[in-house]
Amino acid sequence: MCGICGYWVGGRQVPPELQAANVRRMAAALHHRGPDDGGVWVDEAAGLALGHRRLAILDLSPLGRQPMLSASGRLVLSYNGEIYNVASLRRELEAGGGVFRGRSDTEVLLAAIERWGAAAALERAEGMFAFALWDRKARTLTLARDRTGKKPLYYGWSGRHLLFASELKALHAFPGFAREIDRDSLGLYLQYGWVPAPRTIYRDVRQLLPGTTLTLTSPDDRMAEPVAYWSAFAACLAGRDAPFRGSFAEAVERLEDLLRLAVRERMAADVPLGALLSGGVDSSLVVALMQAQSNRRVRTFTIGFAEKDYDEAGHARAVAGHLGTEHTELYMSPADALALVPRLADLWDEPFADNSALATALVCRLARQHVTVALTGDGGDELFAGYRYYPNAERRWRNLARRSHWWRSVQATGAELLGRSLWLLDRVRPRLRTEDGPALGAWLLREARGLRARGPLDLYLKRERQRLADPAGLIVGAGRVASTADAAVLRLRGEETLRAIRLLDYVTWLPDNVLTKVDRASMAVGLEARSPLLDHRVGAFAWSLPPAMLVGPEGGKRLLRAILDRHVPCALTERPKAGFVVPLRQWLMGPLRDWAEALLDPARLRREGYWRPEAVARxxxxxxxxxxxxxxxxxxxxxxxxxxxxxEAG
Structure with missing residues (x-):
């Protein structure tokens, strides 16, 4: 795994030594993603420079160094990722006369692009990646991102210069980089807790969407649009149109075969390897299949909390004990959180407010002390209906839809008015609040959002994914803008609810939240995280399954549970889904309170000009x-x- 960066000069040419210095500075900002080696490559005549930081996983020799030239010398590649079916691709290329110097997947990917073209090579490649490809003859630059969006890629303009990198901090390192905050993006961030792709927090920077390529013919080619080489929507609908017709037992056998292959391919490494284990269904299944195919004890890692209501380390310990892994756990205290909080802006160099990022960062740091590659259970919830809301989504909507939209709008307005009134009353008579959850007034305001929903997906988005209905009430200058989630809701209208709601999360929540969280937390310490459940062949099978094979009496992930039961007693994994939930409110009211109040000081907010101080104070x-x-x-x-x-200030 690595970090990539580069720029393409528009207008006046830059001396080659300055081009190299600039891109070297950008690459240095990504040292954490690739601490093993680095390189730059400059096309002086074209004004293009590529940079690379390397985390060596396969072929640790200098033959895997990047940026790398193709055998003909025409193509130059700066690449971040792993191609898991590299062995079969290499055999196919060698059968056609291909000759390789080393064993890196970078060299194989370059040869595949040169032989078949970028689009065909991407369709054949199974892996996680983002890359920049320069064609020296055609003078075109192609940016590409993997199907699911495991690896990030940002691009944008600073004046007439095109910039691109794995992380925004590399763009900051470019002289004169424009940092204008997009207040509409800030509004989306407040709604979701992250900035949904393709937008970023900056007005002139974008994220490349998963499964797309962007080919530019000049550095100021701002009209170029990303082109999809793979679509989650198409894969999902293909599964709908060609459903699995076998029995449940046959589905279990088929899925276990696919998962064994996905796990086995992701265990290929020339460096130490392990797994992140929460003790839930997904990570436990991945570890079980790893141990079943390994001739040594698998290394596993987990995080625990001193607060017993949040601690799940005991579940992971029990699973590890049953499977016989070499298990390590770390308990996270408020002091650990306090020490890590100031580093959040460095780890996630775009605002990212999933509080479980704290625990994810610590478990990745723990794992990196022992291994360089770690497998995870990411993707199981979205593909196999693991979230608690999924099975009841259609029933909730049917209950709500018995009332007309007009009548529900009237009820929502009444709920909002009553909720605000109770807030004013509660300031005088605090007995209306509760210790176990939101008080009546806050609950009414949340219910009002759901009452305005126009379908089951819209209801899910408003109740489960959006943190705020109208960010303009808190942010100065923010407007209402549509997100990829809004577009997906419209596109999926009329689809069967369980399928649609899973796909909605698969194209929004998964890449923008889950995978962003894991990528930054793992790469901050030079750890490569691999996710077997996100193998696109596993995904294609999941989309073909009928609801009855996904959801059973015990809830979602029925097929995954059936496979896991073959390896781990169900008593060790059957419990409500929790994830890396942290005791955030307790920390904000305790050891983090002074820090929070300093950042939320009304005078400071008024001076900075982004927030409405009275709304934040409320x-x-x-x-x-x-x-x-x-x-x-x-x-x-x-x-x-x-x-x-x-x-911004720093």
């Missing part, structure tokens, strides 16, 4: 008094303040 007071458990909303504001202090 949200903080609601959390502090217990009237509303809105810790995620408050945390989003705090993370932005921390990020702005580091990147």
């Amino acid at each position: 949200a903080w007071r609601q959390l502090r008094t217990g009237w509303d458990r809105n810790q995620n909303l408050v945390w989003s504001i705090l993370v932005f303040q921390l990020w702005r202090e580091r990147w």
